[in-house]
Amino acid sequence: MTRVGFVGLGIMGAPMARNLVKAGFAVAGYDRNTDAVARLAANGGTAARSIAEAVRDAEIVITMLPADPHVEDVVFGPGGIAGHIEPGTLFIDFSTVKPETSQRVARRFGEQGVRVLDAPVSGGEAGAVDGVLSIMVGGAQADFDAAKPVFDAVGKVAALVGPSGAGQFVKAANQLVVGGTYALVAEAIVLMEASGVDAEAGLEVLAGGLAGSRILELKRKSMLARDFTPGFRIDLHHKDMGIVLDAARQAEVALPFAGQVAAFVQSARAQGLGDADHSALLAVTERLSGR
Structure with missing residues (x-):
C-alpha cells in the first residue's frame, strides 16, 4: 500500500x-x-x-x-x-x-x-x-x-x-469560464421569469442545445429553487478571480470580461453572500433588476 x-x-x-x-x-x-x-x-x-x-x-x-x-x-x-x-x-x-x-x-x-x-x-x-x-x-x-x-x-x-505553475494558469481560465457562465445563466433566468416564461422548461431546452453546459446540467434546478447551499463558496471564487486578474497582468493580456465577472463576484461578496454557493450570482442579478 x-x-x-x-x-x-x-x-x-x-x-x-x-x-x-x-x-x-x-x-x-x-x-x-x-x-x-x-x-x-x-x-x-x-x-x-x-x-x-x-x-x-x-x-x-x-x-x-x-x-x-x-x-x-x-x-x-x-x-x-x-x-x-x-x-x-x-x-x-x-x-x-x-x-x-x-x-x-x-x-x-x-x-x-x-x-x-x-x-x-x-x-x-x-x-x-x-x-x-x-x-x-x-x-x-x-x-x-x-x-x-x-x-x-x-x-x-x-x-x-x-511546467510548475501551469496548472494554476489553467485553473484560472477554468474559474473565469465558470464564473462567466453562472453570470449568464443568472441573467437568462431573470429574463425568462420577468417575461412570464416557464423558466424551468426554458432551461431544459437551453441545456439540450448549443447553450448547454455542465452548469446548466447540474445547477439549473437548484438555481430556480434559489438553493444556494455551498458546493463552492463565493468567497473562494472571489479569491480565484483575483488570481485570474493577476495572471492576466503577468501575461500582459487584456481580459475585459474577466474584470466584469470579478466585479460581479465581488458584488455578491459585498452583499453578504460570501458563504453561499457561486450560483448565488443569481441573487445579485435579481437585486440589480429590483426583483
Missing part, C-alpha cells in the same frame, strides 16, 4: 482523502478540524495529530487548502511540511493558488530533492465526492506519470499542461 500524507480535510479534501482510502492507499490525514480527522479515521484512514505525523514515512504528500496563505503556512511555516518531508517524496498540491506560489514551492522543494506537482481541480464538492474531478497539472512528465494512480482515484480526467 502506498503511504499518503494528506493535509487539508475540508469540503474538497475530505472526500478526496476518502476516495484514496477506497482505492487502496494508506492515508494519514491531518486538519486543524479534529472532527474532520476523526471522520477520515472512521472511513479507514489514519488520524494524524500534526503535519509532521501525517508526512512521516509518506511516499506521497498531498495538500488541499483554501488559499495562498494556508499553503505558505502549511508548507513553510513552523512545523510545516518542508521541515519533515524526505527527499524523493512526491508532493501534490491540489489547492488553487497563484502560479507564483506553486512555482516558489517547486523551487524550494526542488532544493530538497522533493518532486512537485501543482494540480488544482474542478468539479466542486460533488465531483470530489464522486471521484470525477478534472485535474490540471503543472510539473515534470515523470512525476505526472508517478501520480497517475492518485489522479485516477480522485478524478475523471487529468492532464499535464506545462
